[in-house]
Amino acid sequence: MNANNGIISQSSQYSVPATIDRFAAILQAKGITIFARIDQQAEAEKVGLSLPPTQLLLFGNPKAGTPLMVAEPTIALDLPLKVLAWEANDGKVWVSYNDPNYLKQRFSLSDDLMKNIAIVAPLIHQALV
Template sequence: MNANNGIINQPSPYSVIATIDRLEAVLQAKGITIFARIDQQAEAERVGLSLRPTQLLLFGNPQAGTPLMVAEPTIALDLPLKALAWEAADSKVWLSYNDPNYLKQRFSLCDELVKNVAVIAPLINQALR
């Protein structure tokens, strides 16, 4: 796992579609709401542009996210949580998401509230197994 500008990029042994499918299954099993799944490659192709496989998943739990927004309303810019599966030029697939520590610093969150978004790391790890 490496952090870069507040983004954690983890390699995935799966295709972009399978990576997002697996993450979606893990989230649904935990009762986490899937708000949207965006196939950015398909959207690019729809307007005649080319993009390597790229899909974005927006998800969350209002019970966990609402206290964050009560404490700092502008965190809604980064909520719901997002995970991006993308294929690099070398055909390696990555799963990227905001580092919870970055969100903590960006929005001056207390440790207790950061726990509400820190759940993302074990969920990502589970999907990538």
């Protein structure tokens, strides 16, 4: 796992679609809303461009996100939460997401509000094992 500019990236042993499928299944089992799944490779192909497998999942829980937006409305730029699965040039698959601690600092969130977004890391870990 590595962090860069507030982004945490972890390697996945699964393909991009399988990685997102696994994560989506965990979210659904926990009653977390999936707002969108964007296959960016497919969208690139529609306009005649090439992109390695890349999928973005937008998810969240209005009960958790709303208090964050009440405290700091501009956090809506980063909500709902997002997870990106992408294939590097060497064929390795990565999962990237905003570091909750970066969001805490960026938006001056209290420790109490941090609990609303800190769940992302353990859920990703669960999907990658």
